[in-house]
Amino acid sequence: MPEADIRAFKLAITARYPGGHIANLFQTDGGALNADTLQLTRGSDGDVPFVMATERLMGYEQLVGRWTDAQHRAALRDGRHAYFIARRDSQTVGFAIVRDWASPERVAHIKRIAVCQPNCGHGRALLAGLVNVVFRDTEAHRIWLGVYPDNERARRAYEAVGFQIEGIARGSSFFGGTYRDELVMSLLRPEWSSRRPPGD
Numbered sequence: 190m191p192e193a194d195i196r197a198f199k200l201a202i203t204a205r206y207p208g209g210h211i212a213n214l215f216q217t218d219g220g221a222l223n224a225d226t227l228q229l230t231r232g233s234d235g236d237v238p239f240v241m242a243t244e245r246l247m248g249y250e251q252l253v254g255r256w257t258d259a260q261h262r263a264a265l266r267d268g269r270h271a272y273f274i275a276r277r278d279s280q281t282v283g284f285a286i287v288r289d290w291a292s293p294e295r296v297a298h299i300k301r302i303a304v305c306q307p308n309c310g311h312g313r314a315l316l317a318g319l320v321n322v323v324f325r326d327t328e329a330h331r332i333w334l335g336v337y338p339d340n341e342r343a344r345r346a347y348e349a350v351g352f353q354i355e356g357i358a359r360g361s362s363f364f365g366g367t368y369r370d371e372l373v374m375s376l377l378r379p380e381w382s383s384r385r386p387p388g389d
């Protein structure tokens with residue numbers, strides 16, 4: 190993947206979300222965003238520059254992992270990972286990578302999630318939509334993720350979708366050359382079902 194493509198995406202994201210005044214752009218008449226507000230589609234090779242640019246946004250260095258072009262393309266082909274791209278109208282707002290998609294163990298892992306503009310409700314809506322897709326399209330019983338304990342913004346977004354804290358997995362993430370603890374959070378199918386509107 191040419192570095193120029195990734196740079197171009199980063200510039201496009203920065204231009205589209207210049208900070209501060211984006212917050213209301215996606216709000217619906219004062220209402221909160223929800224799972225139906227964003228469109229989630231399966232990602233493919235063509236989405237790799239966007240994913241890489243989003244992983245590399247300023248301020249995300251200590252929060253989210255970064256893969257190379259080759260790593261993303263390998264993951265897209267290995268049958269274990271499923272990529273999802275979130276759009277609001279025609280604008281691409283974030284991505285998520287599910288590991289152990291449709292695994293026989295019925296446990297899915299949200300390996301990575303990031304939005305172009307944090308704090309606008311996009312992450313929460315993306316995650317809510319993703320959870321719906323996982324539970325509807327696979328037989329998963331459990332969805333889990335790991336978050337760095339000091340990433341309170343992410344934790345709040347996950348809790349809002351129903352994820353519960355299980356505890357600390359010590360040294361479970363090798364990140365930037367060091368081992369970091371992760372807060373493990375999960376959502377089980379019965380918990381998801383109980384949050385669905387009646388008749389849904």
Ligand SMILES: CC(C)(COP(=O)(O)OP(=O)(O)OC[C@H]1O[C@@H](n2cnc3c(N)ncnc32)[C@H](O)[C@@H]1OP(=O)(O)O)[C@@H](O)C(=O)NCCC(=O)NCCS
Pocket residue numbers: 249252253302303304305306307308309310311312313314335336337340341342343345346349
């Ligand atoms: C994590 C992420 C996907 C969450 O999506 P988001 O769109 O920012 O989340 P939301 O806007 O839905 O919710 C953020 C919540 O955190 C709160 N928040 C924001 N900054 C905070 C802080 N410093 N401390 C505590 N809470 C904070 C917001 O008020 C909001 O909670 P509320 O609605 O209950 O008030 C997004 O922030 C992101 O991409 N971050 C960078 C990459 C990353 O951290 N990925 C996750 C790795 S596990």
